Amino acid sequence: METVFAQEIKKNTRLVMIIGGVLLLVGLLAMGSPLVAGLSLALMVGIILLFAGIGQLLFAIKTGNSLLNILIGILTLIIGIYMVFNPGSALGSLTIFLAIYLLVSGIFEIIMALQIRPVNGWFWALFSGIISTLLGAMIWNQFPLSGAWAIGILIGIRLFFSGWTLLMFGITARAIQKA
Numbered sequence: 001m002e003t004v005f006a007q008e009i010k011k012n013t014r015l016v017m018i019i020g021g022v023l024l025l026v027g028l029l030a031m032g033s034p035l036v037a038g039l040s041l042a043l044m045v046g047i048i049l050l051f052a053g054i055g056q057l058l059f060a061i062k063t064g065n066s067l068l069n070i071l072i073g074i075l076t077l078i079i080g081i082y083m084v085f086n087p088g089s090a091l092g093s094l095t096i097f098l099a100i101y102l103l104v105s106g107i108f109e110i111i112m113a114l115q116i117r118p119v120n121g122w123f124w125a126l127f128s129g130i131i132s133t134l135l136g137a138m139i140w141n142q143f144p145l146s147g148a149w150a151i152g153i154l155i156g157i158r159l160f161f162s163g164w165t166l167l168m169f170g171i172t173a174r175a176i177q178k179a
Helices: 004-011 013-032 034-062 067-085 087-115 122-142 147-178
Strands: none
Touching: 004 013, 004 147, 013 034, 013 147, 034 067, 034 087, 034 147, 067 087, 087 122, 087 147, 122 147
16 A cells, blocks of 8 residues: 555656755755854844844734734844844854754654555655664754854765755655556
8 A cells, every 4th residue: 555655756756866866966066064053044044034124023013913013123133133244153053953953853754764664665764764863862962062063064964965865755756557
């Protein structure tokens, strides 16, 4: 009996493999230049928070919303500005969030892998989840020393293994289709 997950992978084999290849390549690039990747990520988060703060402020003022909503907009804007102009120090904060993200996403990926276990290639999703969980624990244990390199290297590793997992799902689905 095929699961919906396996059916969707078979229907979208080419797309799954393309996305997997792109993630694999982006992961390699991030691992090759971890400081640039980390600073770029901190800068992007800062820009997003800057625009989010402006949007929250405009919404709060336009709708006559409460002082609390205005303060949240101002806080978001200030954090965004700080991160844009100080991406190096923002890496420390992002390192903690990265550790939490990797731990939580790894655990969820392990659970997902165990739920789809009859699907060919489920082991790669399990392996990716285990790697993600281990990377999150490693960052957490090495903080604050991990701040300068962790974002680029570990996100690169995470993207690499996620890309590898998708490629394996696609290759397995393609092999089944040809059989």
